[in-house]
Amino acid sequence: MTHAAAAPHPFPVLRMDDALPAALAAPVVAIGNFDGVHRGHRAVIGTAIDQARSLGKPALAVTFEPHPRAFFRPSEPIFRLTPEPMKLRRLAATGLDGAVVLAFDAALAARDAESFVADILVGQLGVSMVVAGYDFHFGKGRGGSPLFLREAGKQHGFGVEIVPPLLDEGAQISSSVIRAALAQGRVEQAAHMLGAxxxxxxxxxxxxxxxxxxxxxxxxxxxxxxxxxxxxxxxxxxxxxxxxxxxxxxxxxxxxxxxxxxxxxxxxxxxxxxxxxxxxxxxxxxxxxxxxxxxxxxxxxxxxxxxxxxxxxxxx
The missing domain is CATH 2.40.30.30 (Riboflavin kinase-like)
Structure with missing residues (x-):
């Protein structure tokens, strides 16, 4: 990873080949697609921020662009609640110290879960802790589950916290549920789940x-x-x-x-x-x-x- 010197940014956004600046070393990362940065996502992000503050570490979001579904099913465009620029602005507003955007391409899609952990989370980012939602899967064939992540954390020496689903009147808050509400014109319900x-x-x-x-x-x-x-x-x-x-x-x-x-x-x-x-x-x-x-x-x-x-x- 090499990173050209740049003017300091109030919310640094790093790409796959960027080196972490010293101020962001050994981060606690919240990982996910985060389309919408809805209340469920913010529960994951808030947990990462709390853990980072208690450990004296920076808190980063690790997210993917384009949305993985756009890579796997290009003929079925996905209704993005927050296209990348809007998503990054909303992540910045949560209190995170920065974001890492991983390009979701053929190389990343072919990388198995163990390689993702060893090469990206440990090798490139040097994470001290990973926080993910209960339904986060990663790696080739979605081989990386929350349970896999816990075991990988023990093996590689980083902490793992899995955040349970956030329910709204008994119903799960998710990007797909919000999209379905918007498709029926239920914008007030969508706003309640989005938090705005x-x-x-x-x-x-x-x-x-x-x-x-x-x-x-x-x-x-x-x-x-x-x-x-x-x-x-x-x-x-x-x-x-x-x-x-x-x-x-x-x-x-x-x-x-x-x-x-x-x-x-x-x-x-x-x-x-x-x-x-x-x-x-x-x-x-x-x-x-x-x-x-x-x-x-x-x-x-x-x-x-x-x-x-x-x-x-x-x-x-």
Whole structure:
């Protein structure tokens, strides 16, 4: 591992071939995919931070990009709750001292569990302790289980803590459960499991300017096709230059007009600046109704008035 000198970063992010700086030596690592950095993930991360503080060691996240499923099943894109940049920002916000991002490629997929432990956890990272969730598996054929990790820790001289599932009213919190909730428009349930409203980050593109003609100019964003958020109308907030603005958003195919590719169209209340080309973060607070086809423009505008009033009430 070689690491070129770089300006200090408030949250260092290291890659496969980067050397650990001295300040991050002998870390306690929380390991996992961490898509969503939801409350279950934060239980694992919080345990790692607590253990690191008690041992006087740094706490790091070890995570994988792209998501392993994207490598194994490229024809079935996965709905990422937090694409890599967002995931790293959320990991930074937990109080961790840094993150190590391992490239999930053919070489890593072919590495067996013992080799992963010996070469990466021990050889490259020199871990003092590993914290993982109860369902974390790693190595070729998912050969590395929590039990395997415990035994490997005894053999190689590092501590292991396995964190049990975090339950929400008896149900397990997981990224797949959150994706399923979002696919049904249950954004409040998703927010409860995530610990914050579900957010999407994307660039504002030029649309057909139809919203402006209707009295509802919208910021149009084309999302990753893998996003399976339910089509419909939502009460949202939009972050612009660090300020949260309230609004109402439609995600779907615009059946009244063109039934085109899914697009997110957000009307931001009491806001008139040009946003083309800007990257916005839209947070989903409530699902108001499904996407509908209207008989005419007047009926659509009347419904948009109702949607806006409902969104303002929800967000008040």
């Amino acid at each position: 409203p579900f957010e999407i980050e994307a660039q504002v593109i030029h649309g057909d300017k139809r919203g402006r003609e209707l009295g509802y100019p919208t910021a149009n964003m084309r999302l990753d096709p893998a996003v399976t958020l339910a089509h419909g109308i939502y009460a949202v907030t939009v972050e612009i230059d660090g300020v949260r603005h309230k609004g109402v958003a439609s995600f779907g195919r615009r059946p009244t007009f063109d039934d085109g590719a899914p697009r997110l169209e957000t009307f931001i209340f009491d806001f008139a600046d040009d946003l083309y080309g800007r990257v916005l973060t839209v947070a989903f607070h409530a699902w108001l109704r499904p996407e509908l086809k209207f008989d005419g423009i007047d009926a659509l505008i009347a419904q948009m008035d109702i949607d806006s009033a409902r969104a303002r009430a929800v967000l008040a």
